[in-house]
Amino acid sequence: MSVTAPANNAPLTFWPPGNLTRVPYHLYQEPAVLDAEQQRIFEGATWNYLCLEAELPQPGGYRTTFLGRMPVVVARDSDGEVYAFENRCSHRGALIVLDDGGTARDFQCVYHAWRYDRQGNLKGIAFQNGVNGEGGMDPAFCMKSHGPRKLRTSVFCGLVFGSLSDDVPDLEDYLGPEIARGISRVLHKPVQILGRFKQTLPNNWKLYVENVRDTYHASLLHVFFTTFRLNRLSQKGGVVVSECGGNHISFSAIDPIAENGEDYKTEELRSEKDDFKLEDATLLKGIDEFGDGVTLQILSVFPGFVLAQIQNTIAVRQVLPEGLETTALNWVYLGFQDDTPELRTMRHKQSNLIGPAGFVSMEDGAVGGFVQRGIASAGAQEAIVEMGGDSVRSQSSRTTEASVRGFWKAYRFHMGADS
Amino acid sequence: MSVAIDTTGALALNAHCARCIDNDELEAWTQLFTEHCLYRVTTADNHAQGMEASLIYADSRAMLNDRVLSLRTANVYEKQRYRHLVGLPSLLEDTPRGRRSETPFVVVRIMRGGETSLFATGRYLDELVIDGGDTLRLASRVVVCDSHNIDTLLAIPL
Numbered sequence: 001m002s003v004t005a006p007a008n009n010a011p012l013t014f015w016p017p018g019n020l021t022r023v024p025y026h027l028y029q030e031p032a033v034l035d036a037e038q039q040r041i042f043e044g045a046t047w048n049y050l051c052l053e054a055e056l057p058q059p060g061g062y063r064t065t066f067l068g069r070m071p072v073v074v075a076r077d078s079d080g081e082v083y084a085f086e087n088r089c090s091h092r093g094a095l096i097v098l099d100d101g102g103t104a105r106d107f108q109c110v111y112h113a114w115r116y117d118r119q120g121n122l123k124g125i126a127f128q129n130g131v132n133g134e135g136g137m138d139p140a141f142c143m144k145s146h147g148p149r150k151l152r153t154s155v156f157c158g159l160v161f162g163s164l165s166d167d168v169p170d171l172e173d174y175l176g177p178e179i180a181r182g183i184s185r186v187l188h189k190p191v192q193i194l195g196r197f198k199q200t201l202p203n204n205w206k207l208y209v210e211n212v213r214d215t216y217h218a219s220l221l222h223v224f225f226t227t228f229r230l231n232r233l234s235q236k237g238g239v240v241v242s243e244c245g246g247n248h249i250s251f252s253a254i255d256p257i258a259e260n261g262e263d264y265k266t267e268e269l270r271s272e273k274d275d276f277k278l279e280d281a282t283l284l285k286g287i288d289e290f291g292d293g294v295t296l297q298i299l300s301v302f303p304g305f306v307l308a309q310i311q312n313t314i315a316v317r318q319v320l321p322e323g324l325e326t327t328a329l330n331w332v333y334l335g336f337q338d339d340t341p342e343l344r345t346m347r348h349k350q351s352n353l354i355g356p357a358g359f360v361s362m363e364d365g366a367v368g369g370f371v372q373r374g375i376a377s378a379g380a381q382e383a384i385v386e387m388g389g390d391s392v393r394s395q396s397s398r399t400t401e402a403s404v405r406g407f408w409k410a411y412r413f414h415m416g417a418d419s
Numbered sequence: 420m421s422v423a424i425d426t427t428g429a430l431a432l433n434a435h436c437a438r439c440i441d442n443d444e445l446e447a448w449t450q451l452f453t454e455h456c457l458y459r460v461t462t463a464d465n466h467a468q469g470m471e472a473s474l475i476y477a478d479s480r481a482m483l484n485d486r487v488l489s490l491r492t493a494n495v496y497e498k499q500r501y502r503h504l505v506g507l508p509s510l511l512e513d514t515p516r517g518r519r520s521e522t523p524f525v526v527v528r529i530m531r532g533g534e535t536s537l538f539a540t541g542r543y544l545d546e547l548v549i550d551g552g553d554t555l556r557l558a559s560r561v562v563v564c565d566s567h568n569i570d571t572l573l574a575i576p577l
Contacts, residue, residue, distance in 0.1 A: 100464075195465045195472025198568040227493035276492060280481035333472040348476045352486070357460065357474045357573035359486075363495045365572040370497075 020405040020412075021386045026379040028204035028372065034324050041303050041414045042068025045168040047154065047161040047175075049305035049318055050074050050084055052332060054158055054191050055101060060118070063101035066320050066328075067162060068303075072151065073097050073107065074160060075118040082155060084162040085120025086148035096148070122147045156180070157187035159305075159316070175301060176242035178394075182249045182299045185290060186309050190337045194347065199329040199356045203368030205304065205321040206411075208329065211364050212300050212319075213407050215239050215250045215398035216387050221367060224359040227276050230284060235295070238396040241403050245392045246302025246410030248403035254293040283349050286312040300403075302410045310360070312343065313350045325372055329365070331355055424518045424547050428555045429508035432547065433522055436557075437503035440575060445490065448576075449483040453550050456480055457559040460577055462567040463541070474573055475562075486576065496574040498531040501538065508545075517548030517558055526577055528570075539577055540565045 027033055042048060051063040051074050062075035064087055071087035073096065089096050089109035096107050096116055106123065108115045115124035122143045130136025151162035154171035161171055172180050201208055211217070219226060237252035278284070286295075289312060299307045304319035318330040333355075335347050353360050375381070385408070388400025392409050395402060411417075422428065432451060439448035452458060459473040477483045490496075506523035513519075521542055528538035546559035562577045 195470040200570050224493040279484050280479050355474050356569040362572040
């Protein structure tokens with residue numbers, strides 16, 4: 001991917017020069033940083049996940065969502081295309097759409113009834129010509145040049161992304177070939193939405209998106225698998241970092257050759273003897289539904305999108321800053337329209353692994369808060385991100401922080417930091 | 420003594436459920452469910468739209484036991500406890516094996532640092548059955564939270 005940083009982004013002085021192995025804690029603490037991120041990252045030359053195409057199946061379908069902290073409406077018009085625009089009435093700034101979604105012919109602000117079409121064009125002003133020849137808008141007022149900001153949209157594998165930037169490369173170039181393959185590997189046929197949940201995290205949004213990319217913590221913080229001896233010695237895996245650094249995939253897979261080997265049998269025997277065993281092991285009797293033995297694929301797209309396949313659970317996560325120390329994590333649990341009843345039940349069982357109550361993800365919801373509180377008076381100090389060296393390269397080891405450094409590479413680029 | 424599925428029985432069962440959770444006797448809590456039970460935690464929005472995904476899903480008492488054991492031994496979360504305020508049960512229609520009831524609840528969460536906050540409100544959609552001839556148990560409990568938002572995490576079941 002080759003892009004140039006927007007010219008109007010002056011270098012930030014709060015970022016010390018040097019490599020990507022140190023992260024100053026004040027980046028999670030300063031209101032000015034949060035404001036700059038909104039401008040330079042979320043409203044800058046990035047593609048932001050908005051919603052699923054499956055949420056707008058018919059013309060007139062719409063959803064409300066966010067671009068960072070900017071409220072957004074996404075709608076499908078009668079031409080079949082997906083449009084997105086700022087959810088802000090151009091008159092006085094009230095939200096135009098107040099609900100989560102549905103279908104609509106057009107949108108009308110409740111405050112003074114200014115009306116917008118599904119593409120975000122201002123189409124009607126109440127009492128535009130006044131009443132009985134008195135009042136009203138100046139005849140020169142141009143509705144066309146007064147509307148909420150419009151986003152570019154691009155759809156990939158049913159995921160709707162939006163951008164305010166004219167400079168952002170095409171979505172597939174932005175994703176990079178490996179990430180695009182990782183998405184299309186999972187979202188390869190029509191999905192069905194199984195549920196939506198929101199989790200409020202007590203920390204800066206960057207602590208969560210770093211955690212997603214942090215392959216080093218997985219077996220250390222999430223001890224469910226090791227406690228119940230569900231880890232397999234034969235698991236292979238790795239981490240892929242996109243060229244821009246901001247997007248990543250971490251994965252683990254069953255190695256069928258090793259499965260049949262002595263190591264695996266020995267491991268089975270040991271787990272039989274262990275004190276801690278699942279009483280109901282049907283939780284993990286999943287199927288290899290993608291036919292490649294990959295049991296886990298966590299994929300992120302800069303800045304705030306995550307697609308996760310953990311066994312037979314499939315979920316998208318949208319990470320949004322709500323404040324300096326408050327982050328919204330929006331979950332959509334997915335299945336496929338052609339799921340068998342057995343597979344669907346398996347997804348529901350395995351949903352115990354993910355989400356706010358997930359056996360292997362409840363910790364992720366809390367650990368950012370532990371950092372946020374831990375660094376309360378450490379704004380002048382730095383975090384160490386040195387596991388696996390200082391590179392942002394893809395590697396077969398997951399004992400590395402390469403993809404965390406990759407995030408900061410992309411972050412520095414978009415924030416206009418001196419490198 | 421014969422056991423009936425009535426308001427008195429539902430009140431007692433709900434009270435036991437709340438007491439077990441709030442007093443950190445989760446192992447006893449799972450015993451209030453039938454062996455082949457269903458326990459789910461979802462939200463009002465998902466429930467109203469017929470969406471089936473759950474924050475917690477167990478289709479056996481064994482799965483509930485696994486969750487309790489995981490909370491005890493595997494999951495990492497800050498010390499916290501709940502206080503349930505459980506409303507009055509409405510006994511609803513009969514089912515082939517028992518009777519449905521619906522009960523509103525409020526759960527307050529008390530964190531290690533002393534912060535006390537309203538954590539969840541909602542309703543229990545239950546199927547009550549007489550299990551083993553003489554014990555009132557939950558064959559099914561769908562916890563429908565009013566809000567779609569969970570603050571930080573849902574460790575202890577509702």
